[in-house]
Amino acid sequence: MLSSSSKYAVNAVLYLAVHSNDKNKIRAKEIAEAIKLPSPFLSKLLQSLSRENLISSSKGPTGGFYLTKQALNTPLIEVVNIIDGTSRLEDCVLGLKKCSSEQPCPVHYSVQPLKQKFRKELQENISVFAEKVKNGEAYLFV
Amino acid sequence: MLSSSSKYAVNAVLYLAVHSNDKNKIRAKEIAEAIKLPSPFLSKLLQSLSRENLISSSKGPTGGFYLTKQALNTPLIEVVNIIDGTSRLEDCVLGLKKCSSEQPCPVHYSVQPLKQKFRKELQENISVFAEKVKNGEAYLFV
DNA sequence: AAAAATTAAGACAATTAAGTCCCAAAATTA
DNA sequence: TAATTTTGGGACTTAATTGTCTTAATTTTT
Ligand code: FES
Ligand code: FES
Numbered sequence: 001m002l003s004s005s006s007k008y009a010v011n012a013v014l015y016l017a018v019h020s021n022d023k024n025k026i027r028a029k030e031i032a033e034a035i036k037l038p039s040p041f042l043s044k045l046l047q048s049l050s051r052e053n054l055i056s057s058s059k060g061p062t063g064g065f066y067l068t069k070q071a072l073n074t075p076l077i078e079v080v081n082i083i084d085g086t087s088r089l090e091d092c093v094l095g096l097k098k099c100s101s102e103q104p105c106p107v108h109y110s111v112q113p114l115k116q117k118f119r120k121e122l123q124e125n126i127s128v129f130a131e132k133v134k135n136g137e138a139y140l141f142v
Numbered sequence: 143m144l145s146s147s148s149k150y151a152v153n154a155v156l157y158l159a160v161h162s163n164d165k166n167k168i169r170a171k172e173i174a175e176a177i178k179l180p181s182p183f184l185s186k187l188l189q190s191l192s193r194e195n196l197i198s199s200s201k202g203p204t205g206g207f208y209l210t211k212q213a214l215n216t217p218l219i220e221v222v223n224i225i226d227g228t229s230r231l232e233d234c235v236l237g238l239k240k241c242s243s244e245q246p247c248p249v250h251y252s253v254q255p256l257k258q259k260f261r262k263e264l265q266e267n268i269s270v271f272a273e274k275v276k277n278g279e280a281y282l283f284v
Numbered sequence: 285a286a287a288a289a290t291t292a293a294g295a296c297a298a299t300t301a302a303g304t305c306c307c308a309a310a311a312t313t314a
Numbered sequence: 315t316a317a318t319t320t321t322g323g324g325a326c327t328t329a330a331t332t333g334t335c336t337t338a339a340t341t342t343t344t
Contacts, residue, residue: 001143001230001235002235002236004237007236010236010249011236011237014248076249088143089143093143093144093149094144094149094152094282095146095149095150095153096283103281104279104280104281105280106271106272106274106275106280106281106282107152107218107263107264110263110266111260111263111264114256114259114260118253118256121249121252121253121256122249122252122253124252130248137246138247138248138250139238139245139246139247139248140236140247140248141238
């Protein structure tokens with residue numbers, strides 16, 4: 001559904017949403033340990049997100065990654081879009097060149113509305129999902 | 143969502159459902175040409191399905207692959223289960239070890255019901271989807 | 285100004301998925 | 315029975331994804 005890289009990135013971003021702000025930056029290594037991930041690999045994902053300005057970073061001692069308040073109001077799906085591209089969630093389930101009702105595949109009408117809802121659910125802002133973790137309604141990296 | 147192999151396999155099975163029966167077997171090569179796929183690769187997928195008795199085959203001249211009437215009444219999702227295994231559609235979207243409401247990930251309640259509906263839609267028998275192709279309501283390999 | 289800590293970038297390695305090839309086994313035809 | 319045609323199975327190759335390592339750039343501390 002999502003690539004492994006995307007899953008890691010979403011977890012990391014939500015970890016930042018819960019634990020960081022512009023006064024409290026978090027090093028890649030710390031996130032990697034928290035979400036049990038190889039730290040060099042996570043670094044690369046964080047760099048991609050930073051390059052696209054979805055997360056912020058600063059170098060040197062006391063440096064690290066963090067989310068601005070503005071970033072908290074970004075749809076979570078942006079993380080996936082940056083890492084995986086959009087097509088993964090939009091393409092035809094059976095591999096037709098284009099998913100459309102003009103040339104629908106046999107499962108189109110069964111499945112396309114669900115794909116659309118899926119994307120819509122992930123349009124919810126990062127802060128909404130982060131709140132669930134803060135409230136103890138949801139868990140990261142279990 | 144599905145692996146490429148699974149997509150190919152579903153297409154091929156639906157092609158068989160539409161065009162074959164126990165009197166009219168179809169060679170791997172013919173299917174491969176129809177759905178524009180490398181024939182050796184498709185052969186391997188068909189062999190996997192045949193080994194699990196989802197499709198039938200016979201060797202030699204006039205041989206080929208076909209679906210029995212019984213096979214037509216198999217849920218389409220079985221094709222995916224044989225090629226991809228079940229976990230791809232059941233695992234946690236964010237990669238938690240287990241998808242459950244006891245330890246839900248932040249997107250669980252947004253997404254898990256959709257995953258479940260997705261699987262349910264694909265529980266429909268192969269014949270149901272094949273009918274859509276016969277009626278011209280749906281298309282294969284466009 | 286020098287040392288230390290951190291992100292940035294890109295080359296490199298390992299693993300997995302996708303695709304190819306070869307030969308054996310079985311069935312048909314002649 | 316011999317030749318032909320097809321599936322069956324496994325080894326092999328290629329491509330994509332995942333993961334590692336090294337070095338440079340930037341910032342802070344001393
Ligand atoms: S055409 Fe296949 S999912 Fe829409
Ligand atoms: S726990 Fe993540 S989708 Fe259910």
